[in-house]
Amino acid sequence: MSTCAKVSRDLEEPLAGTAATARTWLLVEQPGPWGAAALTSSHLDPVLGRALERAAEGTGVRVALIRRPGRHADCRKVAERQVYAAHTAPGNVWLHSATTSDPGRLLTLDFAALGRGLSGSFDTALDGRPHADDPLALVCTNGKRDRCCALLGRPLAAELAASGVSGAWEVTHLGGHRFSPTLLVLPFGYAYGRAGAHAVKEVLHGVREGRVVTERCRGSSAWERPGQAAELAVRTAVGEDAAGALSVVRTEGQAPHWEVTVAHTDGRHWLVSVGQGASQPPRAESCGSALGSPARMDVTAVRELSRTGAQGTTGPATR
Incomplete structure (x- = not known):
């Protein structure tokens, strides 16, 4: 049976105007398995997950879980989590990072301010700082939402990591399963579909130079x-x-x-x-x-x- 991604590719369905909408992304590391609604169906405390969903509603902030590519031990305790916040609106693009042993501190964030592009509450609550390393390459791999994300996304994420892309992460959901493998690049917030490793590296090279690669681009999440x-x-x-x-x-x-x-x-x-x-x-x-x-x-x-x-x-x- 054909997958939704193969049918979309065969029909040459256009990619432009299909990206998820979010001016600010809040990314929380959570290893282990993810369910379809990952914030409340993973090893993250579901009470915290629901509270984060409610806090972000209507603010322009989108919360997602991330994990490093590769095999995932079914671990329920995480000593330190990587957390990122990124704002994607031109003229105020930024990416900040932090680590925390207490994800409950996320509830002290001012989500409305983050949605407006103010990073202060993130830095204060989590001891955050500007992220000066490589851009983030977030590949959707959540097979519980759609099997194409796992079948096509996980090999791409693994190949990027194996080739030395330090900013490669798996992410829970970017929308548009039929465009798998799907990718979001931060801090600029441009999403891509039907992505291959070589094309992703070209995109990341462009980001480092302050350029946008438009081939296979779905659009900017800022709009x-x-x-x-x-x-x-x-x-x-x-x-x-x-x-x-x-x-x-x-x-x-x-x-x-x-x-x-x-x-x-x-x-x-x-x-x-x-x-x-x-x-x-x-x-x-x-x-x-x-x-x-x-x-x-x-x-x-x-x-x-x-x-x-x-x-x-x-x-x-x-x-």
């Missing part, structure tokens, strides 16, 4: 999905790869059509038309689920604007 597609379309149209150069400054409309304004740090602006379409033919969004028509983001036009209106058109460009 909602229409904004993700619009920003990638502008990058492609004008050949811009500087990570902090573009921001989504306005999104008007509602499904199935949006007008998204993308701004450059040099003062240029673009108006991007984004439509929501239904993927055809029907396919399963996840292994074992019923056939459906997943929503897709289609960019139909990219227009550069002046102070008085449109100067020109670089579209239509359908993705």
Whole structure:
């Protein structure tokens, strides 16, 4: 039986505009097995997991569990946990790290402030500090959510670790099982699908240089999905790869059509038309689920604007 990832790949389903949305990521190390709802179905105290979910709700913070690639002993006690917080909005991108023997201290974090891009409560509560090492390469490997994540994600994470990528971690959930193996790179927050080890290394090399690789990119988690597609379309149209150069400054409309304004740090602006379409033919969004028509983001036009209106058109460009 075909997996959801194989069907999606065979149908050449577009990746742009499919990334999980989170301006800030809070990552907590938890070795051992993970269930489908990992925060409450792992060896992390489920009471703490539920409390973290509630604390993050509506703040722009997404909490996920991480573990080092490889075989995982079924250990219930962890002496020290690695914890990361990362903010992905251009102009205020940061990645901070800490270790803690008491994950309950996470509940003292100011989640609203973290969502706004303020790192102070993380550093105060956990003795955190700016992370100066390699960027993080987070590969979704949670087979309890979808078998493709385990079958395709775990070998990728293991290969990255074996080849010396110190920032390689397995992560519980990035969404879009059918795009496995899926990857999130921090601190910039760009997600990728159908990733191979060589391509991931190119992405990480770009991050170290402050560049965004757009090939197989699903979008930046800093933006909602229409904004993700619009920003990638502008990058492609004008050949811009500087990570902090573009921001989504306005999104008007509602499904199935949006007008998204993308701004450059040099003062240029673009108006991007984004439509929501239904993927055809029907396919399963996840292994074992019923056939459906997943929503897709289609960019139909990219227009550069002046102070008085449109100067020109670089579209239509359908993705």
